[in-house]
Amino acid sequence: MPRMGRITGVSMRLRTAALVRSALSLPLPAARRPTATPWPLGRITAGLVMSLGALASPALAAPAPEVTGDSPASRPLRGPEVVNSAMDAQLFYQLLIGEIAARDGDLGTAYQLYLEGAKRQRSAQLFRKAVDIALAGRAGEQALTAARAWRTALPQDRDAAEFSAQILMALGRYDEMAEPVRAMLRNSPPEALPGLLTGLPRSFLRISDRQRAAQLIDETTEPWRSGNGAQAAAWTASAEGWLMAGQPDKARAALHQAQALNADEPAVALVASELMASHPDTEALITAQLARKPQDVVRLAYARRLIAGGRLADGARQLDAVVANQPDNVTALMTLAAVQVELRQLAPAETHLQKLLSLNTNRKEGQPTIDTETVYLLLAQVAELRKKPQDADQWLRMADPQQARIKIQTARARLLVQQGKMKEARQLLRQMPETEPRDGVVKAQAEAQLLKEAQAWPDARLVLQQANQRFPDDPDLMYEQAMVAEQIGLFDEMETLLRKVLMIRPQDASALNALGYSLADRNVRLPEARDLITRALAQRPKDPFITDSLGWLLYREGDLPQALKVLSEAYEQRQDADIGAHIGEVLWQQGDKAGAVRYWKDARQRDPGNRTLKEILQRLKPEL
Structure with a gap:
C-alpha cells in the first residue's frame, strides 16, 4: 500500500x-454523545x-420522549421520527x-x-x-x-x-x-436465480482456460443441478460452459438434462442454437419449443444460426415472424433486409430499409441507434441489382461522404466496372489509404473480385499472387487464389493452396467443400471427395452450397434418385444458378427433359453468365 x-x-x-x-x-x-x-x-x-x-439504523434509534399532560402545549408536534x-x-x-x-x-x-x-x-x-x-x-x-x-x-x-x-x-x-x-x-432472490445461473458462463469469460471455467461452472451449480431448485437453468449453464470449452458432446448431454426438466426454457433453445453446428439434432428441440411457445429472442438466435449456415430462406422466415411481432425491432429489420437483398427479394428489402431510415429520423432518447451506413450500402445494392447505377452511387455517397471506407468504395468501384471503367475502378481501390494491417488484404480481395466478375481470371490471379507475397500464409488470400486457379484449370495449384488453408484451419468448411466439389466435378478420387464434403457438412449442416456438392457427388457416383433429392433440398434453401443447373442435368439423365429445361431456363434468367450452366448446355445441347 x-x-x-x-x-x-x-x-x-x-x-x-x-x-x-x-x-x-x-x-x-454517555450524555454527551455527539450529534x-x-x-x-x-x-x-x-x-x-x-x-x-x-x-443510520432504525434498530439503533432511540424512541422519542413523550410529554404527558392534557393541554395542547404539553403534547409535542409529531414529525418524522429521528433516526x-x-x-x-x-x-x-x-x-x-x-x-x-x-x-x-x-x-x-x-x-x-x-x-x-x-x-x-x-x-x-x-x-x-x-x-x-x-x-x-x-x-x-x-x-x-x-x-x-x-x-x-x-x-x-x-x-x-x-x-x-x-x-x-x-x-x-x-x-x-x-x-x-x-x-x-x-x-x-429466488426469482433472480435462473437468470443468474444461466449467466454464469458469460461471467466466467475472463477465465482463459475454458476447460477450467466449465469445471468451475459445474462445481458452482452442483447444488442446483442436484435438485435445489432452478435445475433446468443450472444444467443449461453447464451445457453452455462445456460448449465454450469446445466439448460439444458434454454440452449436448447437459442440455438433454435441461430439456427434460423444462423444454420451454428459452435458455435451453439458445444453447441449442449454438450446438446446431456440431449436433444438428438440436434443431428439432428449437423448432419444437417455437411450436409450443414461440419467443422472439429464440427466433432471433435461431435465425442467426440458420443464416450462418447458409440457410437464408429459413432464416428469413424466422425474422419475418419477429418483425411481425415487433415491427420496430432494429436488429431483426436490418438482418432481414440484408438476407432479402442476398435472396434478390428487392421490394420487401427496400421496404424494411426505408423503415429503418424512418426509425432513425424519429429516434427518441434511449432507443437503439441504427447503423445508417449499412442501410445506405444495402439500398445501393438494391439499386445496383435494379440496374440503376446513378441511384446506387447516390446511396454510396451518403454512406461514405468522405470517400474513405474501403467497403463502400469497393461498391463504387463495382459500379464503375458496370460502366466499362475497369481501369478507373482498380485505381480507386489502389489509392485507398491503409489505416489497419488487414486493409491491404481487403483491398486485394476487392480488386480481385472485380476482375473475377469481369472474368478476367489471369489478372485476378496476378493480383492475388502479389497479395500472397505481401501477406504470406494468409488463409483468406490463399483460398481466393485457389478459386481463381480452379477457374483457369490450374487444378494442382488450386489443390496445393487449399491444402495449405486446411493446414492452418483444419475445419474450414469453405476450403473442405471447395476441394471436395472440385474432385467430384472432375469425377476423380470420389471417396476422398466424399470425406471432404462430409466434413464440410459437419461444420455447416444444410448449407445449400455444401449440400449441392453432396448432390453432385451422388450424381457422379451414379445414384440419380438420391442426387435429385439432395439437390432439391439445396435448391429449396437457395435458388442458385449452379444448383439449378445441376438439378437440370440429373433430370435430363433420368429422361425428364422438360423438367430439366425448366430448371435451366430459370437458372439462365437468374445468372445468364453462369459458368456451370454454360458448360452443361454446351455439352448436352438442349433446345431452350
Missing part, C-alpha cells in the same frame, strides 16, 4: 499522527459523508482520519482504519469501503482479506460473496471461487 505525504488542509492542524490517534481513546460521557460534526461540512470528503449516512447514527465519537474520528489518509495517498492507514471500524460495527458499507481502498491501491490480497472478513461478519450479505468471487477471479485463484459464488447464488 502506498504511503504518501503528510495530512494537510484540515480546519484544525493535527500536529502529529500519534496525537490524533490518541484522541480516539478518550472516552466521552453534529465539529468540522465544517465542506471539509469532509464525500466518502465520509456517505459513511456517516450509512450508519440517530450508530456512530460514536471514536468511530467518527477513526473514519475521519481514514478519509484524510486516503485523500493524501496513505491508503494503507485508510484501509486499516476502515477495516477495523467495519469489524466493530459489522457494517457492510464500511467493509465495502475497505475493499474499495485496497483495490484502489492495487492490493488484491488486502482486498480479499477485507471481503472475507465481510463474509464472516455478515454471512447472508450477497455483495460480500460477490466481491470475494470477483477478487479471486482477478487474482487467478479459480480453485477457491466455487464456494463464494454458491453463497452469492444462495443469498439472491
Whole structure:
C-alpha cells in the first residue's frame, strides 16, 4: 500500500499522527454523545459523508420522549421520527482520519482504519469501503482479506460473496471461487436465480482456460443441478460452459438434462442454437419449443444460426415472424433486409430499409441507434441489382461522404466496372489509404473480385499472387487464389493452396467443400471427395452450397434418385444458378427433359453468365 505525504488542509492542524490517534481513546460521557460534526461540512470528503449516512439504523434509534399532560402545549408536534447514527465519537474520528489518509495517498492507514471500524460495527458499507481502498491501491490480497472478513461478519450479505468471487477471479485463484459464488447464488432472490445461473458462463469469460471455467461452472451449480431448485437453468449453464470449452458432446448431454426438466426454457433453445453446428439434432428441440411457445429472442438466435449456415430462406422466415411481432425491432429489420437483398427479394428489402431510415429520423432518447451506413450500402445494392447505377452511387455517397471506407468504395468501384471503367475502378481501390494491417488484404480481395466478375481470371490471379507475397500464409488470400486457379484449370495449384488453408484451419468448411466439389466435378478420387464434403457438412449442416456438392457427388457416383433429392433440398434453401443447373442435368439423365429445361431456363434468367450452366448446355445441347 502506498504511503504518501503528510495530512494537510484540515480546519484544525493535527500536529502529529500519534496525537490524533490518541484522541480516539478518550472516552466521552454517555450524555454527551455527539450529534453534529465539529468540522465544517465542506471539509469532509464525500466518502465520509456517505459513511456517516450509512450508519443510520432504525434498530439503533432511540424512541422519542413523550410529554404527558392534557393541554395542547404539553403534547409535542409529531414529525418524522429521528433516526440517530450508530456512530460514536471514536468511530467518527477513526473514519475521519481514514478519509484524510486516503485523500493524501496513505491508503494503507485508510484501509486499516476502515477495516477495523467495519469489524466493530459489522457494517457492510464500511467493509465495502475497505475493499474499495485496497483495490484502489492495487492490493488484491488486502482486498480479499477485507471481503472475507465481510463474509464472516455478515454471512447472508450477497455483495460480500460477490466481491470475494470477483477478487479471486482477478487474482487467478479459480480453485477457491466455487464456494463464494454458491453463497452469492444462495443469498439472491429466488426469482433472480435462473437468470443468474444461466449467466454464469458469460461471467466466467475472463477465465482463459475454458476447460477450467466449465469445471468451475459445474462445481458452482452442483447444488442446483442436484435438485435445489432452478435445475433446468443450472444444467443449461453447464451445457453452455462445456460448449465454450469446445466439448460439444458434454454440452449436448447437459442440455438433454435441461430439456427434460423444462423444454420451454428459452435458455435451453439458445444453447441449442449454438450446438446446431456440431449436433444438428438440436434443431428439432428449437423448432419444437417455437411450436409450443414461440419467443422472439429464440427466433432471433435461431435465425442467426440458420443464416450462418447458409440457410437464408429459413432464416428469413424466422425474422419475418419477429418483425411481425415487433415491427420496430432494429436488429431483426436490418438482418432481414440484408438476407432479402442476398435472396434478390428487392421490394420487401427496400421496404424494411426505408423503415429503418424512418426509425432513425424519429429516434427518441434511449432507443437503439441504427447503423445508417449499412442501410445506405444495402439500398445501393438494391439499386445496383435494379440496374440503376446513378441511384446506387447516390446511396454510396451518403454512406461514405468522405470517400474513405474501403467497403463502400469497393461498391463504387463495382459500379464503375458496370460502366466499362475497369481501369478507373482498380485505381480507386489502389489509392485507398491503409489505416489497419488487414486493409491491404481487403483491398486485394476487392480488386480481385472485380476482375473475377469481369472474368478476367489471369489478372485476378496476378493480383492475388502479389497479395500472397505481401501477406504470406494468409488463409483468406490463399483460398481466393485457389478459386481463381480452379477457374483457369490450374487444378494442382488450386489443390496445393487449399491444402495449405486446411493446414492452418483444419475445419474450414469453405476450403473442405471447395476441394471436395472440385474432385467430384472432375469425377476423380470420389471417396476422398466424399470425406471432404462430409466434413464440410459437419461444420455447416444444410448449407445449400455444401449440400449441392453432396448432390453432385451422388450424381457422379451414379445414384440419380438420391442426387435429385439432395439437390432439391439445396435448391429449396437457395435458388442458385449452379444448383439449378445441376438439378437440370440429373433430370435430363433420368429422361425428364422438360423438367430439366425448366430448371435451366430459370437458372439462365437468374445468372445468364453462369459458368456451370454454360458448360452443361454446351455439352448436352438442349433446345431452350
